[in-house]
Amino acid sequence: MARAFTPKVITSNLLLSGDAVWFTANDTWSGDIAEAEFLTDEAHAELRLLEANAQTGVMVGAYLADAKLGDAGPVPTHFREDFRTRGPSNYAHGKQVETNV
Amino acid sequence: MYKYNDFDEAFVRERVAQFRGQVERRIDGSLTEDEFKPLRLMNGLYLQLHAYMLRVAVPYGTLNSKQMDMLAHLAETYDKGYGHFTTRQNIQYNWPELRDVPDMLSDLADVEMHAIQTSGNTIRNVTADHFAGAAADEVADPRPVAELLRQWSTDHPEFQFLPRKFKLAVTGAAADRAVIKAHDIGIRILERDGVRGYEILVGGGLGRTPMIGKVLHDFLPEADLLPFIEATVSVWNRLGRRDNKYKARIKITVHEHGIEEIRRLVDERFAEIRPTFNGVDQEVLREIEAQFAAPEFRTDGVDDYDIAYADNPLFRSWADTNLSEHRADGYAIVSISIKKHGATPGDATADQMRVMADLARKYGHDELRISHEQNVILPHVHKSDLPALYLALRAADLATANIGLASDIIACPGMDYCALATARSIPVAQEIATRFDELKIEHDIGALKIKISGCINACGHHHVGHIGILGLDRAGVENYQITLGGDHTETAAVGERAGPGFSADDIVPAIERLVLGYMDLRDSADETFIETYRRLGAVPFKDILYPKEAANAA
Structure with missing residues (x-):
């Protein structure tokens, strides 16, 4: 039996800066996962991924990542995706200290 | 040191110009990412978790002060003020922007450096003993051979689309400081009855399937080196498993076909191509050797040092730990630890790079080395200069006296940066080093190699650590597996997995327990961790790591 679909967000890295970004319902890319479109339907998620991947001039390598709904919007469920929302743990660099796009 | 000739200079400049055009075409949409990706990888540019990463080649780990100054300039101008020295003697920048990369490469070309073949399925940076040209136990400086191989492999038309990446390491000493047995090809310069030749090892490697290299030729005549290496890569290029990237490295080819069959095929290919080498390679090698002539060593007294x-007990501790024997009287090899307790292994700030460049200029015959253990070496320092050098290092926070000790940990970038990682490695290294510093026991513990990788690809060399730590993702949680008894030297061995992994919270206490337990097990303070492990085997160490299981079994 196929595994049940778990909620997702679409994420990628910006072409110019390499910064991690998330795909919003308005077809834009946000540096804040809370602004991402929360995808609960598999067919819709696949369609949105196609649309996201069409923006090849803006970003690189869009993919679906597991997420759940937090107080302010989607939040990551896996530690890898969690790190991408913050930056590295050895320095206060990246999103944890910088304002996002 | 090797000095670029007109051909090298023009080649590197042309590559920068080509890449500048490729970046422009990617940004204006003429190139898709699928088209651009292999081009950026060819120039060392990766896309990681938070940003691009540029890997710059430091051929055989050798730098002059001007080059180190340029690495500092890059760190300051295009990155966040630091760079990360890697286990392949290279340097990585973690935060460059795509538009800046051609300028970075152009700046590098100004000091005869580049990022060519630091990625992709090509022959990568040729690494060498970081004490090359300085070590007391050396038959010959391995760097001329490494430079010859670099020239031969750069843009080699037959080897631009290999089954997988290919790594060569060269040493000129019996004591292996270049991990040659864990490379696709390892080369050791030998002398027999006054005649120079090479021992050629093949099929070593770490990663998913760790293997110790096997002897392909026990004494290759000097003039046959290049055709023989070319024959070997050529045989693998045809046989290598392009169908499965996990089986594509030459270690698997050697394993599947057997060393005898590989030797037969290499000899066959060698016989074909040997006549096409007309001796120019040997002439080139002689020219390169002349450029690596040793500096004129001073013959002053060493009273100031004595x-x-x-x-000064602090100076003494540093000298006892961070100096190695030099081949010239009155000289020492200085290892500058880039492993301050609690800091990121291998990370140096731009200011620190400039200090090290300055010290190389002032006291070190203008030479620096990057070690695969992620430290910086000043290979030629006269002992009378050591007190002043030590003070300058202290002022730059570079005087940590821990070379070869528990806190001198190799760690890959792990999931703090790397897109391939399955767990973090840097915080584990930071916490272990901090803990042993708090306990103030690392000098009592003695020689110990702890090596940490954040995924199975083993950039952190965990398989050959006396204590290896491998970070994995177990059901969505970071989990750390310990291996014991690995060895990266001429007595190379792959460590044995100790048992179930530990959580991020439990891994540091586990390592502490293991090391304190070793101190109880050793027969004297002189018996090192690896010696005790070899004497007693894994069982007592496993009992220390897993006390409950040990109690249940009792």
């Missing part, structure tokens, strides 16, 4: 050594 006085500082007797009077």
Whole structure:
């Protein structure tokens, strides 16, 4: 039996800066996962991924990542995706200290 | 040191110009990412978790002060003020922007550096003993051979689309400081009855399937080196498993076909191509060797050193730990630890790079090395200069006296940066080093190699650590597996998995327990961790790591 679909967000890295970004319902890319479109339907998620991947001039390598709904919007469920929302743990660099796009 | 000729200079400049055009075409949409990706990888540019990463080649780990100054300039101008020295003697920048990369490469070309073939399925940076040209136990400086191989492999038309990446390491000493047995090809310069030749090892490697290299030729005549290496890569290029990237490295080819069959095929291919080498390679090698002539060593007295050594206990501790024997009287090899307790292994700030460049200029015959253990070496320092050098290092926070000790940990970038990682490695290294510093026991523990990788690809060399730590993702949680008894030297061995992994919270206490337990097990303070492990086997160490299981079994 196929595994049940778990909620997702679409994420990628910006072409110019390499910064991690998330795909919003308005077809834009946000540096804040809370602004991402929360995808609960598999067919819709696949369609949105196609649309996201069409923006090849803006970003690189869009993919679906597991997420759940937090107080302010989607939040990551896996530690890898969690790190991408913050930056590295050895320095206060990246999103944890910088304002996002 | 090797000096670029007109051909090298023009080649590197042309590559920068080509890449500048490729970046422009990617940004204006003429190139898709699928088209651009292999081009950026060819120039060392990766896309990681938070940003691009540029890997710059430091051929055989050798730099002059001007080059180190340029690495500092890059860190400051295009990155966040630091760079990360890697286990392949290279340097990585973690935060460059795509538009800046051609300028970075152009700046590098100004000091005869580049990022060519630091990625992709090509022959990568040729690494060498970081004490090359300085070590007391050396038959010959391995760097001329490494430079010859670099020239031969750069843009080699037959080897631009290999089954997988290919790594060569060269040493000129019996004591292996270049991990040659864990490379696709390892080369050791030998002398027999006054005649120079090479021992050629093949099929070593770490990663998913760790293997120790096997002897392909026990004494290859000097003039046959290049055709023989070319024959070997050529045989693998045809046989290598392009169908499965996990089986594509030459270690698997050697394993599947057997060393005898590989030797037969290499000899066959060698016989074909040997006549096409007309001796130019040997002429080139002689020219390169002349450029690596040793500096003129001074013959001054070492009284200043002796006085500082007797009077200053901090200097003495640093000297006892961070100096190695030099081949010239009155000289020492200085290892500058880039492993301050609690800091990121291998990370140096731009200011620190400039200090090290300056010290190389002032006291070190203008030479620096990057070690695969992620430290920086000043290979030629006269002992009378050591007290002043030590003070300058202290002022730059570079005087940590821990070379070869528990806190001198190799760690890959792990999931703090790397897109391939399955767990973090840097915080584990930071916490272990901090803990042993708090306990103030690392000098009592003695020689110990702890090596940490954040995924199975083993950039952190965990398989050959006396204590290896491998970070994995177990059901969505970071989990750390310990291996014991690995060895990266001429007595190379792959470590044995100790048992179930530990959580991020439990891994540091587990390592502490293991090391304290070793101190109880050793027969004297002189018996090192690896010696005790070899004497007693894994069982007592496993009992220390897993006390409950040990109690249940009792």
